[in-house]
Amino acid sequence: MIYLDHSATSPVDPKVFKAMEPYFVDSFGNASTLYSLGREARKVMEENRKMVASLIGANPDEIIFTSGGTESDNIAIKGTAYRLKDKGNHIITSNIEHPAVDETCKYLEKKGFNVTYLSAGEDGIVSVSDLQDAITDETILITIMHANNEIGTIQPINEIGEIAREHKIIFHTDAVQSVGKIPVDVNQLNVDMLSLSAHKLYGPKGIGALYVKRGVRLEPILHGGGHEKGIRPGTENVAGIVGLGKACQIAKENLEETEQYVTSIRDEIIEKVLSEVEQSYLNGHSTKRLPNNINFRFKSIEGESLVLHLDAKGIASSTGSACSSKKLEPSHVLLALGLEEVDAHGSLRLTLGKENKKEEIDYIVKSIKDAVETLRKLSPLWCQVEQ
Numbered sequence: 001m002i003y004l005d006h007s008a009t010s011p012v013d014p015k016v017f018k019a020m021e022p023y024f025v026d027s028f029g030n031a032s033t034l035y036s037l038g039r040e041a042r043k044v045m046e047e048n049r050k051m052v053a054s055l056i057g058a059n060p061d062e063i064i065f066t067s068g069g070t071e072s073d074n075i076a077i078k079g080t081a082y083r084l085k086d087k088g089n090h091i092i093t094s095n096i097e098h099p100a101v102d103e104t105c106k107y108l109e110k111k112g113f114n115v116t117y118l119s120a121g122e123d124g125i126v127s128v129s130d131l132q133d134a135i136t137d138e139t140i141l142i143t144i145m146h147a148n149n150e151i152g153t154i155q156p157i158n159e160i161g162e163i164a165r166e167h168k169i170i171f172h173t174d175a176v177q178s179v180g181k182i183p184v185d186v187n188q189l190n191v192d193m194l195s196l197s198a199h200k201l202y203g204p205k206g207i208g209a210l211y212v213k214r215g216v217r218l219e220p221i222l223h224g225g226g227h228e229k230g231i232r233p234g235t236e237n238v239a240g241i242v243g244l245g246k247a248c249q250i251a252k253e254n255l256e257e258t259e260q261y262v263t264s265i266r267d268e269i270i271e272k273v274l275s276e277v278e279q280s281y282l283n284g285h286s287t288k289r290l291p292n293n294i295n296f297r298f299k300s301i302e303g304e305s306l307v308l309h310l311d312a313k314g315i316a317s318s319t320g321s322a323c324s325s326k327k328l329e330p331s332h333v334l335l336a337l338g339l340e341e342v343d344a345h346g347s348l349r350l351t352l353g354k355e356n357k358k359e360e361i362d363y364i365v366k367s368i369k370d371a372v373e374t375l376r377k378l379s380p381l382w383c384q385v386e387q
C-alpha cells in the first residue's frame with residue numbers, strides 16, 4: 001500500500017513504539033505516587049515534557065499534556081472564553097478551521113459569545129487587515145490555525161500575533177498540522193497558546209499537548225485531581241507522553257531534511273498531474289503550503305469515487321467530498337475558497353510522509369490519471385445528477 005493520508009493520521013515510528021513499550025507493563029506506575037515506581041514515571045514524564053517544549057521553543061512548564069488536538073483546542077478556547085467572559089464576549093477565528101475549533105466556536109455562540117469567522121479568501125490565507133478591522137473592545141480571543149489540514153495553507157501567524165499582542169488579546173493557534181513538518185517556535189509566532197497532537201507526527205493517537213504561555217490563565221473545563229496544573233486533570237498517560245516526547249525528538253532531529261525531501265516529492269507529483277491530467281487544478285496557495293500537502297481538483301469528478309478507485313490500486317488518499325456518506329455537503333474549507341459546490345466535490349487530498357518513496361511518484365501519477373479518465377467516461381458529475 002502507498003499511504004498518502006498523513007494529515008488524517010501517521011503510522012507510529014517504530015522507535016517511538018519501542019520507547020513507549022516499557023511503560024505499559026513494567027514501569028506502569030502512577031506518576032502522582034510517592035514510591036520509586038511512581039517517581040520514575042514522574043521523572044520520565046518531565047523528561048518528555050522537555051522534548052515537546054524543545055521542538056516548539058517553549059519552556060517545559062508551559063506544556064500541558066492532553067488527550068490530543070481536539071482537547072487542546074477545547075481547553076484553550078473554552079478556557080479563555082469562560083475566564084474572560086466578564087471582560088468581553090467577542091472571539092475571532094477563520095472560516096477554514098478544523099472542526100475542533102469551528103464547532104467549539106459554534107458552541108460558544110449558542111452560549112452567548114459573538115464569533116467573527118474571517119474569510120480565508122480564494123488562496124486560503126487569512127487577511128491580516130481583515131483581522132485588524134474585526135477587533136473590537138469586546139474581543140477576548142483570536143484563534144487561527146497555523147496550517148490547514150485540507151489545503152495545507154500556512155497562515156501569517158506571527159503578524160496576527162503581533163496585532164493580538166498590541167491589543168492585549170489572547171491568541172491561540174491550532175498547530176496540529178504544522179508541528180513536526182515546518183519550524184514552529186512559539187516566540188517567533190507570537191502566540192499565547194498552541195495545540196499539537198502526537199498522531200499527526202508519527203506518535204500514538206490519544207495524546208497531545210497545549211502550550212500555555214507563562215502568565216496566561218485558563219478556566220478549567222475538566223475538574224478532578226489537579227494534574228497538569230489543574231488545567232487537565234486525570235491520571236497521566238505516561239506511555240503516551242513518552243510516545244509524544246520521542247516523536248517530537250525525532251521530528252526535531254530530522255526537520256529540515258524531511259521537509260526538503262517531502263517537498264521534492266510533493267512538487268513533482270503536482271507538476272506531473274497538472275500537466276498530464278486535463279482540467280486539473282491545485283486548491284490552496286502555490287507556495288504558502290505545508291511541504292507534504294497536495295489538494296487537487298478535477299473537473300466533472302466526484303472525489304469519493306476517485307478515493308475508492310485509488311484504494312483499489314493500493315493508494316490511500318482522501319477527499320473533501322463525501323456524497324454517499326452521512327455528510328452531503330462538500331468540505332467547508334473548499335467552499336470557503338469560493339468554489340462552486342460541484343467543483344468542491346471533485347477534490348483529492350494527498351498528504352505525504354517521510355516513508356514515501358520517489359520511486360512511487362510515477363505509479364501515483366499514472367493511477368490518478370487512469371482513475372480520472374475512467375470516472376469521466378463512466379458518469380461525470382453524478383453528484384450533481386443526484387440532486
Ligand SMILES: *Cc1c(COP(=O)(O)O)cnc(C)c1O
Pocket residue numbers: 007008067068069070071098100145147148149174175176177197198199200206207208
Ligand atoms: C487532526 C487535527 C485535530 C484533532 O487532533 P486529534 O488529536 O485527532 O484530536 C485538530 N486540528 C487539526 C488541524 C487537525 O489536523
